[in-house]
Amino acid sequence: IYKNLSSFKRDVKSVHDIIYDVTGVDAWAYRFPGGSSNTVSQVPIDDCVKYLDSQGYVYFDWNALNDDATSVYYTPEELNQIVMTYVNNNPGDSMVLLHDLETHESTVKALPDLIDQLKEEGYRIQPITKDTPTFQHYVPEENTEDEKDNTNKDSTSIMAENTSGN
Numbered sequence: 001i002y003k004n005l006s007s008f009k010r011d012v013k014s015v016h017d018i019i020y021d022v023t024g025v026d027a028w029a030y031r032f033p034g035g036s037s038n039t040v041s042q043v044p045i046d047d048c049v050k051y052l053d054s055q056g057y058v059y060f061d062w063n064a065l066n067d068d069a070t071s072v073y074y075t076p077e078e079l080n081q082i083v084m085t086y087v088n089n090n091p092g093d094s095m096v097l098l099h100d101l102e103t104h105e106s107t108v109k110a111l112p113d114l115i116d117q118l119k120e121e122g123y124r125i126q127p128i129t130k131d132t133p134t135f136q137h138y139v140p141e142e143n144t145e146d147e148k149d150n151t152n153k154d155s156t157s158i159m160a161e162n163t164s165g166n
Contacts, residue, residue, distance in 0.1 A: 002041055002042060002043045002048075003043075004042070005047050005048070006044050007043075009048075009051060012055070012057070028056055028057055028058060028130070029056045029057065029128055030058070030060070031059065031060055031061070032045070032048070032059060035061045035062070035138075036059060036061050036137045036138035037061070037137035037138055043075055044108065044140075045138050049138065059134070059148055060128065060134055060135055060136070061095070061134075061137045061138075062096060063086065063090055063094055064086030064087050064094040064096040064097070065082070065086065065096065065097040065098070066079040066082045066083045066096070066097075066107065067082050068098060068099050068101070068106065068107045069101070072104055072106075073105055075098050076094070076106045076107075076109040076113065077110070077113075078144065079106055080110050080114045080117060083114060084117060084121075094123075095135040107145070
């Protein structure tokens with residue numbers, strides 16, 4: 001994805017500046033293309049994570065998705081069924097990854113029903129804030145085994161908080 005750390009830094013700064021110029025929001029959250037466990041980045045993710053940390057960013061991955069990036073042929077119902085399978089099988093809260101790709105109209109069409117279904121099943125949809133638990137695929141090598149056990153390695157962006165007690 002990035003040919004070197006300098007190009008990663010330029011991209012992060014460029015996107016930050018665009019968001020700030022358009023919205024006035026000082027962005028602090030980041031999602032790696034392909035997640036922090038992607039296998040296509042030419043830059044070691046550890047270097048990217050250290051840079052993000054040094055700039056005050058928090059990165060988020062996901063632990064639920066609808067597979068919309070894999071096919072344009074899923075129906076809205078199929079996309080929602082995929083999400084709900086992940087959400088219902090997660091032991092705690094879920095971070096859901098959805099894409100707003102121009103060619104994937106089913107994701108947008110699926111969203112109102114997905115929101116309704118999540119609410120009907122007792123989930124609360126929350127914004128991502130600085131208090132949101134991080135769902136991270138990548139675990140820095142210097143973490144101890146205890147720290148690794150406390151990091152969600154299977155980590156998606158609707159934040160669905162499990163309020164049903166399950």
